[in-house]
Amino acid sequence: MIAESGHYALVLALGLALIQSFVPLIGARLRDPALMNVARSTALAQLLFVGASFAALVMLHVSSDFSVANVYENSHSMKPLIYKITGVWGNHEGSMLLWVSILALFGGLVAIFGNNLPLSLRAHVLAVQAWIASAFYLFILMTSNPFLRIANPPIEGRDLNPVLQDIGLAVHPPMLYLGYVGFSISFSFAIAALIEGRIDAAWARWVRPWTLVAWIFLTLGIAMGSYWAYYELGWGGWWFWDPVENASLMPWLAGTALLHSALVMEKRNALKVWTILLSILTFSLSLLGTFLVRSGVITSVHAFANDPTRGVFILLILCLFIGGSLSLFAGRATSLKQGGLFAPISREGALVLNNLLLTVACAVVLFGTLYPLAMEVLADFKMSVGAPFYNLSFVPLFALLLLAVPFGPMLAWKRGDLLGVTQRLLAAGVAGLVAVAVAWGWARGGSALAPLAIGLGIFVIAGAVTDLAERTGLFRLPFATTLHRARGLPRSAWGAAFAHAGLGVALLGIVCETTWNSEYIATMKQNDVAHLAGYDLKLDGLFQRQGPNFREMIAEFNVSRDGETLSVMTPSKRSFTTRGSSTTEAALLTRGASQLYISLGDVTAEGAVAVRIYHKPLVLLIWWGPVLMAFGGMLSLSDRRLRVGAPKPARAKQSLQPAE
Amino acid sequence: MTRKQRRMTIIGGSLAVLALAAALVLNALRDSIVFFSTPSMVAEKHLAPGKRFRLGGLVQPGSLQRGDNLAVTFEVADGSAKLPVAYKGILPDLFREGQGVVAEGALDANGVFKADTVLAKHDETYMPKDVADALKKQGHWKDDYGAKASDGVKPAATTAQGNSQGAVR
Numbered sequence: 001m002i003a004e005s006g007h008y009a010l011v012l013a014l015g016l017a018l019i020q021s022f023v024p025l026i027g028a029r030l031r032d033p034a035l036m037n038v039a040r041s042t043a044l045a046q047l048l049f050v051g052a053s054f055a056a057l058v059m060l061h062v063s064s065d066f067s068v069a070n071v072y073e074n075s076h077s078m079k080p081l082i083y084k085i086t087g088v089w090g091n092h093e094g095s096m097l098l099w100v101s102i103l104a105l106f107g108g109l110v111a112i113f114g115n116n117l118p119l120s121l122r123a124h125v126l127a128v129q130a131w132i133a134s135a136f137y138l139f140i141l142m143t144s145n146p147f148l149r150i151a152n153p154p155i156e157g158r159d160l161n162p163v164l165q166d167i168g169l170a171v172h173p174p175m176l177y178l179g180y181v182g183f184s185i186s187f188s189f190a191i192a193a194l195i196e197g198r199i200d201a202a203w204a205r206w207v208r209p210w211t212l213v214a215w216i217f218l219t220l221g222i223a224m225g226s227y228w229a230y231y232e233l234g235w236g237g238w239w240f241w242d243p244v245e246n247a248s249l250m251p252w253l254a255g256t257a258l259l260h261s262a263l264v265m266e267k268r269n270a271l272k273v274w275t276i277l278l279s280i281l282t283f284s285l286s287l288l289g290t291f292l293v294r295s296g297v298i299t300s301v302h303a304f305a306n307d308p309t310r311g312v313f314i315l316l317i318l319c320l321f322i323g324g325s326l327s328l329f330a331g332r333a334t335s336l337k338q339g340g341l342f343a344p345i346s347r348e349g350a351l352v353l354n355n356l357l358l359t360v361a362c363a364v365v366l367f368g369t370l371y372p373l374a375m376e377v378l379a380d381f382k383m384s385v386g387a388p389f390y391n392l393s394f395v396p397l398f399a400l401l402l403l404a405v406p407f408g409p410m411l412a413w414k415r416g417d418l419l420g421v422t423q424r425l426l427a428a429g430v431a432g433l434v435a436v437a438v439a440w441g442w443a444r445g446g447s448a449l450a451p452l453a454i455g456l457g458i459f460v461i462a463g464a465v466t467d468l469a470e471r472t473g474l475f476r477l478p479f480a481t482t483l484h485r486a487r488g489l490p491r492s493a494w495g496a497a498f499a500h501a502g503l504g505v506a507l508l509g510i511v512c513e514t515t516w517n518s519e520y521i522a523t524m525k526q527n528d529v530a531h532l533a534g535y536d537l538k539l540d541g542l543f544q545r546q547g548p549n550f551r552e553m554i555a556e557f558n559v560s561r562d563g564e565t566l567s568v569m570t571p572s573k574r575s576f577t578t579r580g581s582s583t584t585e586a587a588l589l590t591r592g593a594s595q596l597y598i599s600l601g602d603v604t605a606e607g608a609v610a611v612r613i614y615h616k617p618l619v620l621l622i623w624w625g626p627v628l629m630a631f632g633g634m635l636s637l638s639d640r641r642l643r644v645g646a647p648k649p650a651r652a653k654q655s656l657q658p659a660e
Numbered sequence: 661m662t663r664k665q666r667r668m669t670i671i672g673g674s675l676a677v678l679a680l681a682a683a684l685v686l687n688a689l690r691d692s693i694v695f696f697s698t699p700s701m702v703a704e705k706h707l708a709p710g711k712r713f714r715l716g717g718l719v720q721p722g723s724l725q726r727g728d729n730l731a732v733t734f735e736v737a738d739g740s741a742k743l744p745v746a747y748k749g750i751l752p753d754l755f756r757e758g759q760g761v762v763a764e765g766a767l768d769a770n771g772v773f774k775a776d777t778v779l780a781k782h783d784e785t786y787m788p789k790d791v792a793d794a795l796k797k798q799g800h801w802k803d804d805y806g807a808k809a810s811d812g813v814k815p816a817a818t819t820a821q822g823n824s825q826g827a828v829r
Contacts, residue, residue, distance in 0.1 A: 341663065341666070342666075343666065344666060344669040344670060344673070349670075352670060352673075353673070356673065356674055356677050357677060360677055360678060360681045361681075363681070364681055364684070364685055367685060381695065381696075382695065382696035382714075383693050383694060383695045383696060384693075384694050384696065384714060385692075385693060385694075386692070386694065388688070388691065388692030389688045389689070389692040389693065390688075391688075391692075392684060392687060392688035392691065392692060393681070393684040393685045393687075393688040396684055397680075397681060397684065521730060521749055521750065522729065522730065523729070523730060573753075581753070582753045583753065584753060601730075601750035601751070602750070602751070604726075610730060610750045612750055
């Protein structure tokens with residue numbers, strides 16, 4: 001009964017989405033407020049029904065109703081409750097349902113908080129949202145229905161892929177989807193602006209918070225996914241340039257560019273056409289990511305699907321939306337008026353450079369992701385494009401971008417003084433050079449580029465601090481004045497500084513981890529001691545333990561340094577009987593920002609166990625950086641400017657507080 | 661500066677960055693692409709020792725030998741040819757004889773494939789996609805290999821170096 005209700009709710013949501021796709025547009029054409037307002041109610045009703053449908057699937061998973069194929073294939077009655085819930089989106093059908101639910105959520109939020117939008121703009125935006133939603137409802141109902149029943153219900157389910165039975169699954173996909181799908185809003189705004197043929201600075205002001213929300217979630221989602229891979233896969237890698245990871249990185253790069261170009265448009269009313277194009281491209285890359293992951297074109301962790309009909313269907317959606325929106329752009333973009341002159345050396349110029357480097361870096365990633373596929377189809381040979389390719393192409397471009405980051409926020413709008421900014425950044429530059437020298441003296445082994453990269457990271461962080469110091473008059477003015485100024489500084493300025501510093505922090509982590517990590521791989525018997533980076537790790541013994549739906553072998557390590565016991569680490573190896581597969585649960589010991597990492601291999605006939613121990617210096621900075629960036633984004637989101645001062649100030653207070 | 665000059669500056673800058681990116685990509689393509697081969701393709705092509713590539717096929721049953729200090733040797737076969745592989749390190753969780761495997765490395769002077777990365781899969785019946793396609797092409801495909809290929813699959817990777825190059829999950 002629950003399954004049928006869920007299915008029915010989804011069909012109703014499709015019906016509502018179809019109404020929402022056309023009625024508001026007719027209303028806008030006839031200038032009929034009643035028809036245009038249909039969009040608002042249908043968007044909310046749609047959210048209600050998709051929510052009901054999603055809740056139904058969650059209930060089916062929680063109650064382990066194995067008469068539903070999706071539950072049978074991905075669940076097990078002995079599975080802990082949390083994994084029963086997260087298992088809902090740990091499979092193709094469920095994750096697509098999550099995708100449309102989040103899409104409906106964003107549509108609903110525009111409906112609720114969009115009161116101060118011009119009526120016709122809101123109608124258009126929600127209609128475009130409904131086009132996307134209809135396409136994906138159809139996709140789910142026709143190719144990936146999660147509510148299908150099995151004629152003869154089995155007694156027990158086949159369990160969720162053990163690798164996915166982790167808290168990471170609870171956080172990573174929803175976050176990532178909030179980011180991916182969140183960019184649909186800026187896409188819908190862009191299409192609406194093109195249809196209406198009207199765009200101004202207020203448009204950018206509406207779009208920016210939504211983009212920012214999506215960007216924050218995407219940043220956190222990517223970082224979370226990376227940390228998950230790091231501790232779950234058992235060999236300490238945190239980024240693999242896997243096509244699926246690239247699929248999330250590309251919208252992030254384009255989205256970051258969009259965030260910055262929308263700034264120019266909002267403040268200076270320039271770069272309009274470019275901002276519209278970026279909005280379209282960002283969401284197109286999100287769709288491309290969905291296609292790459294969902295169609296099974298690329299086999300990897302996330303490719304649950306292998307059914308070609310699904311691939312073709314998503315490809316059709318992809319072509320329809322990307323082709324349609326780009327044609328509309330080509331036809332209408334020239335009618336948008338250009339405005340806002342600026343000199344090449346100015347804040348705008350710096351933001352153009354930022355956009356240029358980000359989009360080109362994004363294009364490089366796109367090339368690296370699609371080139372092997374294209375060669376396989378066209379030339380019929382197989383190859384892989386991995387880290388070495390990106391190290392030689394993406395990394396130099398990004399290094400260039402990072403070098404420019406401290407200059408951007410310090411240049412004036414319209415016409416900037418590069419020499420003056422350089423002088424003010426002198427201290428930051430010196431800090432960077434000192435860091436290079438220190439790293440050079442300290443480093444043993446590793447690439448000669450590593451100290452330079454460390455210096456770059458420090459320069460970026462020091463540049464962000466300099467920017468704040470300049471704005472508040474730190475060291476120049478009395479301390480009380482500085483404090484007063486710091487309070488008066490717009491939160492977006494603080495946000496920018498935090499986000500930029502986050503880049504530098506992440507860079508430091510990446511460089512330290514890749515250059516100076518040390519490892520120890522060997523077979524160890526009881527009471528053997530491994531020495532690594534000043535730590536002594538003694539294997540106390542091996543134990544067996546029974547978990548809810550697995551058995552695990554735990555190794556107990558006593559970690560000490562200079563004879564002083566620090567902690568006990570217990571990596572384990574779990575074997576899941578239902579799927580007959582096993583996972584490696586690494587043990588982590590955090591010391592400051594560095595980590596010790598132990599994962600287990602096979603047990604040999606003599607009772608010794610193969611172990612892999614890593615010392616990863618400053619590895620946590622890799623994820624603290626993105627967290628800092630997201631925090632900066634949130635600060636910027638709470639800026640007064642985005643809450644008040646929108647065209648209808650009286651009602652604007654609630655207008656642009658986006659999804660929480 | 662006139663409007664035209666400003667525009668030209670921006671266009672010129674854009675072209676410069678694009679040219680830089682194109683140069684970087686072309687350079688990277690020359691040095692860092694890793695091709696995929698099966699043992700019979702290796703036999704046909706006479707690959708030079710030291711040239712990195714990915715080797716895919718089935719682990720020959722009975723060929724796995726463990727030496728001292730985590731050294732392992734095994735043979736990778738694709739029905740018509742076999743190639744000995746040497747590896748040092750921990751094999752992935754689902755490395756099994758008779759099942760699909762992808763290894764990355766290069767041939768040494770004796771014609772032994774020295775792998776520094778070994779990728780295997782997590783699901784019992786799943787075959788790495790590259791291997792499945794190659795076997796199909798050569799007519800050695802048995803249907804039961806791919807019977808459950810649609811399950812959640814994750815080739816686990818393991819590597820002898822800290823950072824493997826191009827290892828995919």
